[in-house]
Amino acid sequence: MVAHQDYIIATYLIHGKNDFHKKANSIAVGLTVGTWTELPETKKKQMAAHLGKVIEVAELEPTADGEPRALCKIGYPVRNLTPDLPALLTTVFGKLSMDGKIRCMDIEAPDSFLAQLPGPKFGVEGIRQQLGVAGRPLLMSIFKQCIGMNLAELEEAYRHQVDGGVDLVKDDEIFFRDDYAPAVERVRLFNRINREKEGRTGQKTLYAVNLTGPVTQLVDKAKRLVEQGADCLLVNALPYGLDILHRLAGDPDIRVPLMAHPAFSGAIYASPEYGLSSPLLLGKLMRWAGADMVLYPSPYGSVAMPQADALKVAEYLREPSPVHRRSFPGPSAGIHPGLVPALVRDFGTDLLVNAGGGIHGHPQGSTAGGKAFVDAIRAAVEGRSLQEAAQDSPELKLALEKWGSLE
Amino acid sequence: MVAHQDYIIATYLIHGKNDFHKKANSIAVGLTVGTWTELPETKKKQMAAHLGKVIEVAELEPTADGEPRALCKIGYPVRNLTPDLPALLTTVFGKLSMDGKIRCMDIEAPDSFLAQLPGPKFGVEGIRQQLGVAGRPLLMSIFKQCIGMNLAELEEAYRHQVDGGVDLVKDDEIFFRDDYAPAVERVRLFNRINREKEGRTGQKTLYAVNLTGPVTQLVDKAKRLVEQGADCLLVNALPYGLDILHRLAGDPDIRVPLMAHPAFSGAIYASPEYGLSSPLLLGKLMRWAGADMVLYPSPYGSVAMPQADALKVAEYLREPSPVHRRSFPGPSAGIHPGLVPALVRDFGTDLLVNAGGGIHGHPQGSTAGGKAFVDAIRAAVEGRSLQEAAQDSPELKLALEKWGSLE
Ligand SMILES: [Mg+2]
Ligand SMILES: [Mg+2]
Numbered sequence: 126m127v128a129h130q131d132y133i134i135a136t137y138l139i140h141g142k143n144d145f146h147k148k149a150n151s152i153a154v155g156l157t158v159g160t161w162t163e164l165p166e167t168k169k170k171q172m173a174a175h176l177g178k179v180i181e182v183a184e185l186e187p188t189a190d191g192e193p194r195a196l197c198k199i200g201y202p203v204r205n206l207t208p209d210l211p212a213l214l215t216t217v218f219g220k221l222s223m224d225g226k227i228r229c230m231d232i233e234a235p236d237s238f239l240a241q242l243p244g245p246k247f248g249v250e251g252i253r254q255q256l257g258v259a260g261r262p263l264l265m266s267i268f269k270q271c272i273g274m275n276l277a278e279l280e281e282a283y284r285h286q287v288d289g290g291v292d293l294v295k296d297d298e299i300f301f302r303d304d305y306a307p308a309v310e311r312v313r314l315f316n317r318i319n320r321e322k323e324g325r326t327g328q329k330t331l332y333a334v335n336l337t338g339p340v341t342q343l344v345d346k347a348k349r350l351v352e353q354g355a356d357c358l359l360v361n362a363l364p365y366g367l368d369i370l371h372r373l374a375g376d377p378d379i380r381v382p383l384m385a386h387p388a389f390s391g392a393i394y395a396s397p398e399y400g401l402s403s404p405l406l407l408g409k410l411m412r413w414a415g416a417d418m419v420l421y422p423s424p425y426g427s428v429a430m431p432q433a434d435a436l437k438v439a440e441y442l443r444e445p446s447p448v449h450r451r452s453f454p455g456p457s458a459g460i461h462p463g464l465v466p467a468l469v470r471d472f473g474t475d476l477l478v479n480a481g482g483g484i485h486g487h488p489q490g491s492t493a494g495g496k497a498f499v500d501a502i503r504a505a506v507e508g509r510s511l512q513e514a515a516q517d518s519p520e521l522k523l524a525l526e527k528w529g530s531l532e
Numbered sequence: 533m534v535a536h537q538d539y540i541i542a543t544y545l546i547h548g549k550n551d552f553h554k555k556a557n558s559i560a561v562g563l564t565v566g567t568w569t570e571l572p573e574t575k576k577k578q579m580a581a582h583l584g585k586v587i588e589v590a591e592l593e594p595t596a597d598g599e600p601r602a603l604c605k606i607g608y609p610v611r612n613l614t615p616d617l618p619a620l621l622t623t624v625f626g627k628l629s630m631d632g633k634i635r636c637m638d639i640e641a642p643d644s645f646l647a648q649l650p651g652p653k654f655g656v657e658g659i660r661q662q663l664g665v666a667g668r669p670l671l672m673s674i675f676k677q678c679i680g681m682n683l684a685e686l687e688e689a690y691r692h693q694v695d696g697g698v699d700l701v702k703d704d705e706i707f708f709r710d711d712y713a714p715a716v717e718r719v720r721l722f723n724r725i726n727r728e729k730e731g732r733t734g735q736k737t738l739y740a741v742n743l744t745g746p747v748t749q750l751v752d753k754a755k756r757l758v759e760q761g762a763d764c765l766l767v768n769a770l771p772y773g774l775d776i777l778h779r780l781a782g783d784p785d786i787r788v789p790l791m792a793h794p795a796f797s798g799a800i801y802a803s804p805e806y807g808l809s810s811p812l813l814l815g816k817l818m819r820w821a822g823a824d825m826v827l828y829p830s831p832y833g834s835v836a837m838p839q840a841d842a843l844k845v846a847e848y849l850r851e852p853s854p855v856h857r858r859s860f861p862g863p864s865a866g867i868h869p870g871l872v873p874a875l876v877r878d879f880g881t882d883l884l885v886n887a888g889g890g891i892h893g894h895p896q897g898s899t900a901g902g903k904a905f906v907d908a909i910r911a912a913v914e915g916r917s918l919q920e921a922a923q924d925s926p927e928l929k930l931a932l933e934k935w936g937s938l939e
Contacts, residue, residue: 366773
């Protein structure tokens with residue numbers, strides 16, 4: 126009988142093996158103590174606490190091509206791991222990732238293990254409190270261009286965005302070489318603009334600055350940016366490695382929310398037969414590592430994720446947990462104001478509505494683009510139709526004419 | 533006309549698009565300056581140096597299912613990136629990784645960019661010099677079990693391995709919780725054993741200790757281990773992120789070779805339609821980031837890589853470069869003495885012969901297992917058959933009886 130609080134349980138989808146029980150057993154032994162049957166009895170006693178366990182082997186219908194497949198659940202003793210993402214990934218999908226057609230669908234970990242991972246420092250409630258926004262999705266705008274722009278140009282683009290009423294503005298994730306507009310200068314300037322806007326309108330805004338540099342210096346750089354007024358950090362969590370997210374989230378001096386960008390994630394989740402499932406990678410692991418907000422492909426746009434997966438990512442980010450705060454999902458790409466009712470219907474209100482082209486492509490420009498979203502969001506949470514809301518919002522009306530709607 | 537020294541060129545295999553030229557163009561613009569046609573002319577002048585370029589679009593035969601596919605080469609201006617792996621991966625396969633059936637097959641970068649990445653600190657020649665071994669593959673043994681073992685047990689296993697004549701011994705990559713035998717104690721003890729062996733036999737041995745802990749502390753931990761006598765570091769480069777390999781390789785105080793383990797790499801390379809190709813991931817990127825030795829699946833064992841890919845990984849690790857030292861390939865898994873002639877025929881002698889079960893599973897134990905390999909390697913480089921060599925080597929004879937051979 127497996128005591129679940131002592132095991133991390135990984136679920137694998139395996140294609141093409143002849144004997145799934147034998148395979149499951151070889152995983153459970155090979156990826157923990159290495160060898161078992163040939164051990165002397167005294168040694169077995171010592172090693173038993175470190176030995177993996179086959180929890181379940183469920184054969185599925187073969188594929189259309191007749192390829193056998195199964196879901197196998199393997200338990201890894203918590204005591205084999207240090208409480209961090211590299212140990213977790215290396216243990217449950219290190220060597221195994223190279224072992225044929227195998228995909229890690231899910232990982233379940235006991236709260237005693239998860240409690241040693243930071244989880245979000247602010248989470249949904251903390252960020253709502255910072256912004257003073259309740260009962261509606263947050264609205265975020267993405268710079269249309271960052272690379273090659275100087276500070277004055279970015280300032281102009283920033284003002285257009287915040288003037289439309291967005292709650293957050295984020296850098297482009299590919300913004301690494303920022304010689305014409307260094308991160309620290311952007312942070313100082315945009316922070317000033319945010320405070321001006323708050324004075325004028327009462328609305329707070331967060332600027333998510335792209336955190337770049339040697340991974341060994343990111344914590345220090347984050348602290349420097351926070352000292353200079355940064356109020357949110359954008360992190361390419363997978364290119365840098367999930368552990369740096371953990372270390373940023375776990376550092377008490379970094380007193381700002383972390384926004385995880387999904388850059389490179391498709392290289393890991395996109396195949397149906399290999400890699401990690403998107404809900405595991407972008408939902409569970411990102412939240413465990415400490416992302417307050419997670420961007421990922423929406424089910425609507427051209428860069429689309431299947432709806433069931435996109436919803437499951439959001440579920441993992443927001444489901445109640447005794448140890449971790451909840452994270453904001455930001456299903457992104459192809460978002461325009463006409464999609465807001467569908468977003469709210471599908472994802473609820475604890476949501477980042479994240480738009481690039483859907484704001485900047487507005488016929489009247491980025492400020493009107495933001496306003497159209499603000500009006501669409503208000504209508505959606507009040508249960509009014511967009512058509513009705515557009516009566517009082519010329520910006521929304523133009524947006525609907527351009528992009529249509531999905532209600 | 534594209535000046536290749538100014539661009540990083542990524543080659544993508546794309547399935548299923550209708551218009552590959554249009555797709556290629558949208559990548560070149562979207563992943564660099566974001567927008568182009570609508571820019572005013574003066575702005576275009578400013579942004580031209582940052583704009584990506586379509587280098588080539590080569591449509592391939594459709595798949596057996598009639599799905600269209602093409603190889604597209606896109607050039608990204610070097611000036612858009614900082615010289616590090618996270619910037620490179622985010623730029624060439626960040627958002628794009630999530631954009632349908634797309635695989636990054638290769639990346640070519642100008643020497644001016646690569647010169648800013650460390651590459652191996654020692655490389656093939658440096659490691660050969662350290663070990664005093666020329667003209668033959670190196671032999672490495674993997675601990676059969678690490679988790680749960682105490683220092684005395686590991687010491688015994690270590691002695692059995694080095695007594696067989698191996699050049700290197702490595703930790704298990706899943707060895708994170710080492711409370712019964714902390715890394716620093718293993719390093720001190722095994723270093724002493726190595727020096728004893730050298731005094732006795734003249735043969736040097738390197739112990740590759742698994743480098744674990746918070747990514748923010750790995751450089752400091754590596755220095756501490758080196759101070760205590762570590763002579764090689766095993767790094768789970770993908771679970772931790774490739775940038776930490778870069779920072780370890782780039783640190784002058786870490787005066788020991790780095791061995792990259794491929795844990796988690798299958799999650800990225802194994803699908804034929806998504807992710808990164810194995811030669812790119814395990815050959816180019818590992819070498820650029822600074823791995824002196826790279827382990828990866830051999831084409832022979834049960835955890836197998838297609839032969840063409842395994843050879844290409846080795847080619848990328850060892851091809852001459854004006855900026856980087858060459859790395860040792862370690863095609864691993866399923867290696868036994870009977871495979872040595874095939875390994876040498878396929879991979880040449882600048883090679884790590886890396887064995888776990890093929891050493892520990894020897895009928896007379898690990899020391900005899902090492903000896904069988906030593907004799908097989910000598911025969912292979914001298915051009916003698918294993919059968920002939922086995923006349924004078926009872927250990928090799930037994931190994932061949934157990935595992936057979938592939939000559
Ligand atoms: Mg962008
Ligand atoms: Mg092992």
